[in-house]
Amino acid sequence: MRYWLMKSEPSEYSIDDLMRAAKKTTPWIGVRNYQARNFMRDDMQLGDQAFFYHSSCEEPGIAGIVEVARLAYPDATQFDYKSKYFDSKSTRAKPRWVNVDVRLSKKTRLVPLTELRSCPELAEMLVLQRGNRLSITPVAPAEWEFIMGLAQRAPRDAD
């Protein structure tokens, strides 16, 4: 069992969208980066857990916990010319992009990026590294446990 962090722009798909989804499950479509794809295709297993991270928004940070509910399969949007994720070089015989399905385990308080950055325990965390842009990154077990602790704590005072 492995741990991950998966980024989504809440204007595209937020933790609340996932709460409203049927079976609280969604296909993690739209990944168009080979490294991130390979994590889904080669490494993700059923039951793996992931932080649902809100990016490119007012308050970036971890918004909840999800679980891998279906192993990687071809991402349908790559074949849909009307989709922003359409890839003209991908074929059904040889699909280039895949997605897993994730199911909401629970929504947490928003643990802001700034708070994560302030924790020496998380100094090595991949998503916090300079210049990191990967939308899916592995999370070390110790980092996972630490953040789970943070998430159960009351939000910081905002002064």
Next chain:
DNA sequence: GCCAACGTTGGC
């Protein structure tokens, strides 16, 4: 909106 950092593309 800016821009640093990184990935991808394509000419050679």
Next chain:
DNA sequence: GCCAACGTTGGC
């Protein structure tokens, strides 16, 4: 296979 140009990500 190199690498410059270009595109994208994502925090600020």
